Amino acid sequence: MSKNEGVPLLAKDRIPPGTPPRTHKPLDNGMKKSDTTDFPVVSSKISFPVFSRPMDSNIKPCPDSLNPKKTARRPPKNLLFKAVSEGDVDSLKRLLxxxxxxxxxxxxxxxQDFFMYKLTSKDTGKTCLMKALLNINDYTPEIVCLLLSFAEENGFLDRFINAEYTEENYKGQTALNIAIERRQSDLVKCLIKKGANINVRAQGRFFNPKRKHEGFYFGETPLALAACTNQPEVVQLLMENSQTDVTIQDSLGNTVLHALVTVAENSEAQNAFIIRMYDTILRNCKNKSLESIENNEGLxxxxxxxxxxxxxxxxxxxSREIKEKENRVLSRKFTDWAYGPVSSSLYDLKDVDTSSRNSILEIVVYNTSxxxxxxxLALEPLHTLLQMKWKKFARYMFFLSFLLSFTYNVVLTLVSYYRPRGEQALYPLSLTYDRGWLQLVGQMFIIVCATYLMIKEGVVIFLVRPSDLRSVLSDAWFxxxxxxxxxxxxxxxFCYLFGVKEYLAFLVLAMALGWANMLYYTRGFQSLGIYSVMIQxxxxxxxxxxxxxxxxxLFGFGVALASLIESCADGDECSAYKSFSTAIVELFKLTIGLGDLEMQHDSKYPVLFLLLLIAYVILTFVLLLNMLIALMGETVEKISKESEHIWRIQRAxxxxxxxxxxPLWLKSKFQLxxxxxxxxxxxxxxLRINEVKWTEWHNHVTCINEEPGFEMHPGTSYANLNIEDEADNYERDRHVTIDVIDSTDQTYETTV
Structure with missing residues (x-):
């Protein structure tokens, strides 16, 4: 693996499409620009940053002849910037x-003010030192040393080495950031030795873009930049420096660990170095609570x-497990005992279970993005935690909910079927007709159940976890x-109690929808749950x-055909298809193969009417319906591969x-x-999880405990995590124990 393999693209490698690649040739090949800036003139009408030339480039502007409006000549180029970019040591010495x-x-x-003025671009804040680091060549180390020595001799080294970009897009960037970005570890050491600020933050829009493709986020600090670009030497150098504040947060509230998580992608090579960097920083940081720092989103x-x-x-x-005593507090997994391929591990549930704010379980289950x-959800301990919750209380609640819903729909059906008919329907509160009291009791039962469902589902949809449209369509549509x-x-x-005849329409719709909603309870069974997902x-x-x-x-052809039907005169026998509504109904019947062509007899232009009917049948009955069948078959085939995943998410x-x-007292009782x-x-x-690892157990044969397991005594049982025989030369850790509060309710899961 090469030095840079698996490293994410840096700013210099991510030039927007259409921009020629930057090389290390001299920057000022006849470029016409100001002697104090290296940025092109950008129209003030642009409302967002355009990074056509990130920090430095060798792109030549178009000739003035192509743009007649720009005829004024620019001042000559700054000779100091030209010398450092081209690596001309002699010219630089002479100019200094x-x-x-x-x-x-x-x-x-x-x-000192005069020197800073001569060595700094007034428009961007770029210094000659930054210019040299942006144009790496064989003479760059000598140029950098020469500039630093000159600044030190004249007493403005601190101002010079820590000068920041003032240009809005790259604001806050210093020479140290550029040296790290250019992977110049020797120059990074030199800058730090000379007094470069290690905790500087580059806060320009290029380093913290609000829109996609406007820049790249690697964190704002030198440590975050070095870590996210896979430079372990620089990371170690910064971590060993006593002035480095590892816990510093950027404008998003992110620490270096947040930045590493942000730049991680679905690439094995990249994730390998991200995890390595994460682990190195976490272990070497003196503040053991670094991982618990929240960003501006509370994450x-x-x-x-x-x-x-x-x-x-x-x-x-x-699943991070650290055996070293000084860093054991950083572990989130503890292996209690192992016997052959079987191991019993304890997973930390802090910020994982729902008892914590912004728990991992809730974030994963409710975030449809x-x-x-x-x-x-297949990761441990999330997988086992959900299984144990289901077995301990959720399946019983699910069954009770099914019984209540089934009873509710049965009563609703009986009330609808055995409703008062005829004249009795006008007197809903009268008990004189047959089964009147049963009707009244049924009405009261369904209104209580409906009120409960309305409040419960309203809270779930709007209050407990506000859902977007995607969440509703995928998980919460039931x-x-x-x-x-x-x-x-x-x-x-209410319509029935006030004697409104239209109550029956609402009742029938509710009854049909209620039985269709029983599909919700297929989530309790994998085979039926997958089938329900396919239907959805x-x-x-x-x-x-x-x-x-x-x-x-249907609407377009319905309007056209209804317009062609002649209205009948007084005394004549009118056609049954004279209205728009009847025309729509007949067209729908034609679509499903139940209609006829009698409606054309009373048309004004029978031939045109017939042609429109034929076109409608071809477009709907022949084309659309067959296309729907084909698409449904394709969807079923596609969804069948992932329907199990969707079902698991819905059940979670x-x-x-x-x-x-x-209620709170039951939550505490069912706490795992x-x-x-x-x-x-x-x-x-x-959470204790027993795992079987047939492919790994022969590589970990060290005895963790002499006798696996421990005697279960509620409230008093203890087990050491790392107690070895005194004859073995293993370090004894007396401080690490497990205190089982309620061992009578333990559930053990085996994951193969």
Whole structure:
């Protein structure tokens, strides 16, 4: 693997499309620009930054003859900038000597200001030192040393070496940032030794873009830039420096760990170095709470990894196990015992279970923008945690909910079928007719159930977890249907109680929708749940699109054909198809093969009328319906491969919704995990998972405990995580124990 393999593209490699690649040739090949800036003139009408020339480039502007409006000549180029960019050491020495001679009559402060003026671009804040680092060549180290020595001799080294870009797009960038970006570790050491500010933040829009393709985010600090561009030597150099503030946060509130999570992609090579950098910084940081720092969105690096769907990074964090005593507090997994291929591990549930704010479980289940949610839910301890919640309380609540919904629909059906008829329908509160009291009791029962459903589903949709349209269509559409059904039932009951005859329409719609909603309970069974997912996807992906196109054809041809039907005179026998509504109905019958062509007899132009009918039949019955069948078959074949993943996500959401509906005293009773004392003042809730690893166990044969497992005594049982035989030369850690609070309710899961 080469030095730069697996390294993300840097700013210099990500020039927007259409821009020629930058080389290390001299910058000033006849370019016509100001002597104090290297940036092209940008129109003030542009509302967003255009990075056509990131910081420095060799692109020549178009000749003035092509743009007659720009005829004024620019001032000559700055000779100092030309010398450092071309690596002309002799010219640079001569120019610096001339500048020093020119400042002989100035005071010390005035001479320093004069030197900074001569060595700095007034428009962008770019110094000759930055210019040299932007144009790396064989003479760059000598040029840098010469500039630093000149600044040190004349007493303005600190101002010169820590000068920042003032241009809006690259504001805050210093020579140290550029040296790191150009992977010049020797020059980085030189700059730090000379007093470069290690904690500087580059806050320009190029380094923190608000829109895609406007720039690149690698964090704003030198440490974050070095870590995100895979420069372990520079990272180690910065971490060993006592002045480095590893916990510094950028304008987004991100630390260096957040930045590493952000730049991670679905690339094995890149994720390998990201994880390595993450682990190195975390272990070497003196502040052991670095990983618990939240950004402006209230997310830790682990929560950010879950929200952005970074599977490998999240897996590393959740299963990180550190054996060293000084860093054991950073572990999120503890191996209690191992016997052959079987190992019993304890996973830290902090920020994972729903008892924590912004828990990983809720982020993954409710965030529909994560395309690989099923992969994240397959990670431990998320997978086992959901299984245990389902077995412990969710399946019983699911069954009770099914019974209540089934009973509710049965009563609704009976009330609808055995409703008062004829004259009795006008007196709904009268008990004189047969089964009147049963009707009244049924009405009261369904209105109570409907009110409960309306409140419950409304809270789920709008309050508990505000859902966007995508979330509703993918996970929560049954909640919307339950909510609509409850509204219809309440409307029908009130209409019935006030004697409004139209109550029956609301009641019938609610009854049909109620039985269709019973598909929600197929989530409890994998085979039926997958079938329900297929129906959902076919309706949302194919049927709705078909209906949209079909309604356009139906309305267009319906209007045309209804306009051709002659209106009858007084006393004549009128055609049954004279109205627009009847024409629409007949056209719909033709679509499904139940109509006839009798409606053409009373048309004004029978031939034209017939041609329109034939065109309509071909477009709808022949083309659209067959296309719908083909698309549905393709959707079923495609969804069948991922329907199991969708079903698992939907069931996970159901589990969390049931858990949220529990009262506080039941939540505490159903809380999973064991109380673990990792160190003297470090108590955690951990989930025990027994794992079988046939391919790995022969590589880890060290005895973790002499006798696996431990005797279970509620409230008093202890087990050491790392106690070895005294005859073995292994370090004893007396401070790491597991205190089981409620061992009578333990559930053990085996993952193969």
């Amino acid at each position: 000597q001339e500048a020093e001679d020119s400042s002989s009559s100035f005071t010390e402060k005035a001479s 830790t690096p682990m929560q950010l990894a879950a929200k952005t769907g970074k599977t490998e990074i999240l897996h590393y964090i959740l 994560i395309d690989n949610r099923h992969e994240l 909640h919307v249907l339950f909510f609509i059904q409850a509204i219809l039932v309440i409307a029908s009951v 996807k076919v309706i949302l992906n194919d049927v709705l699109k078909f209906l949209f196109v079909y309604i356009l054809f 959401r159901t589990i969390l919704e049931f858990e949220k509906s529990l 995990g064991e109380s673990c004392t990792v160190s003297k003042n470090d108590n955690r809730a951990c």
